[in-house]
Amino acid sequence: MTHPKEPASEPADANERRSAPVVVCYDVASVPTRAHSDIETWRRDLVVVDTVIAAPRDAACFEVPAGYGFRIHSVDGPQVGDLNLWNQHDLSESFFSGKTRQLHATHVTRGDRLWSSLPALRAMATITWDTLEWYGWDEDGGGVHDVIGTRCDPYTNHLLKDVDYHQCCHSNLTRALSDHLSKPLAEVEPFVHDVLNVFMCTGFTKDTHQYFMKASPVRPGDYIEFMAEIDLLGALSSCPGGDCGSSHSDDDTACYPLKIDIVKPSDEYLEGFVKASVNGYDSTHGR
């Protein structure tokens, strides 16, 4: 059968069908949150206990005990970062960008949480501060810190350009995880997952709904801060796209390091801290 050149014709009631009311998919008012007063108390006495640098076109791993936190800082120039998070004790539980998108929005900011994969489905981290919160939504429909894109990777690059480039975020994250766990690349690569695109400014084009990027509004001094809700292993890649204002997956763009500070709240706060527990569903799936 030949593929017809013309699309399927519209039914007579096409516009009526298109005008069905919009319904937000989840009862987002029921998403468990952290009270602002709790976050303020946690933030009050934070001290930096460790610092890790993700070098340009490379990635670094870091560990954050539950109740501690981490800040990702722009330092020398506008730079986008690709963040992976795992349960430090079980790499099969990792950041679930799709569900985070459904529970919050295409882009996340202060108060939103990063949720983990099924079956655990729990808050891994809560965003406690974001110096780019002011950005909101621009006239192109773009926002900052997206959970709609994946990470740049050498396979897509090979597919589209027939070039082998080894500093894509996927490769950077794979090397960093391999080094951190002292395990071969092939063993850890399947654990690298869809990211939080830190500082990246993205959206969908209004006419064709295609994923776009534009120069990040991040500047040195900006940071985003997270509270760890469970013991976390994180990895952050300084994307070869730099500010992602022109290209990625190549060496054409200026790239800068990203600084990760691990922060600790007061001992008093930590004593009362309760880790997020795994989801309450019994996983029997009707059997």
Ligand SMILES: [Zn+2]
């Ligand atoms: Zn990247």
